[in-house]
Amino acid sequence: MTTLTDKVLLITGGASGIGRATVRRCAEKGARVVVADLNLAGAQSVADEVAAAGGTAHAVAVDVSDFAAVEQAVQSAVDAFGQLDGIFNNAGIAGGKPLLDHDPARDYHPMIRVDQDGVYYGILAAARQFVKQGGGGVIVNTSSIYGEQAAELSFTYSAAKAAVISFTRSAAYELAEHGTRVLAITPGRANTAIIQQFPQHLRELFASEQLRNKMTEPEEIANVVAFLFSEESNAMNGTVVNVDDGYSVF
Numbered sequence: 001m002t003t004l005t006d007k008v009l010l011i012t013g014g015a016s017g018i019g020r021a022t023v024r025r026c027a028e029k030g031a032r033v034v035v036a037d038l039n040l041a042g043a044q045s046v047a048d049e050v051a052a053a054g055g056t057a058h059a060v061a062v063d064v065s066d067f068a069a070v071e072q073a074v075q076s077a078v079d080a081f082g083q084l085d086g087i088f089n090n091a092g093i094a095g096g097k098p099l100l101d102h103d104p105a106r107d108y109h110p111m112i113r114v115d116q117d118g119v120y121y122g123i124l125a126a127a128r129q130f131v132k133q134g135g136g137g138v139i140v141n142t143s144s145i146y147g148e149q150a151a152e153l154s155f156t157y158s159a160a161k162a163a164v165i166s167f168t169r170s171a172a173y174e175l176a177e178h179g180t181r182v183l184a185i186t187p188g189r190a191n192t193a194i195i196q197q198f199p200q201h202l203r204e205l206f207a208s209e210q211l212r213n214k215m216t217e218p219e220e221i222a223n224v225v226a227f228l229f230s231e232e233s234n235a236m237n238g239t240v241v242n243v244d245d246g247y248s249v250f
């Protein structure tokens with residue numbers, strides 16, 4: 001059985017959806033978790049859920065688009081638990097406009113700062129901490145099926161998520177000499193707040209595009225992420241793991 005006993009994990013976007021489910025699952029498996037999110041009240045409430053279930057979690061506020069804030073979140077993990085063993089660079093925003101309607105200041109730069117720069121900052125800050133500790137560590141990044149294909153209204157989102165796949169492979173290559181593994185997941189349509197903002201008919205369409213005719217539950221993705229953080233996945237590095245319920249077979 002996958003165990004994460006005593007591992008210290010920092011999970012961004014931990015207040016909601018895939019991040020929240022991953023905080024809970026990793027804590028169940030023995031990890032001590034730093035729940036990091038723009039929404040501090042939400043992060044605290046997830047940390048409280050973990051504590052009520054007998055686990056260990058600590059909430060911090062972070063804006064992943066701010067490198068100094070991400071470095072501070074890494075330092076918070078070290079201050080709270082003495083070390084860092086893994087980071088899940090998962091915080092993200094979605095949405096978009098047709099390309100011809102773009103205002104770069106509104107429709108490009110803000111999303112790139114969160115979905116792309118935020119992952120880069122997380123990789124860099126965590127990797128520096130791992131090296132300081134003598135090496136090791138696992139980095140898991142949340143990309144998307146849209147990082148590998150074009151989709152309606154996803155020009156900026158797809159670009160950022162493609163960069164996340166590239167960061168994953170390049171960082172795995174560069175950090176291997178320090179014993180650090182770097183992995184990415186590509187969810188399809190997961191049943192979280194990002195998707196719940198779409199109208200009912202679109203949510204039904206999204207579900208019908210996956211092979212179980214349903215959206216993926218965040219807990220199902222969390223199971224995969226917990227495995228990636230565990231030593232059972234030691235043979236995987238630079239790997240992009242599809243957790244898309246078969247969406248990409250078409």
Ligand code: NAD
Nearest residue numbers: 013015016017018038063064091092144187189190192193
């Ligand atoms: P969600 O909205 O439930 O959770 C996202 C979390 O990120 C929220 O708690 C939010 O407060 C936080 N966040 C947003 N901006 C932030 C910032 N600047 N700094 C720190 N935290 C910030 O959505 P989710 O579906 O769980 O999304 C998690 C990740 O999964 C995202 O990267 C998203 O792009 C990706 N993803 C989701 C789907 C899906 O279908 N839900 C599919 C593919 C990829």
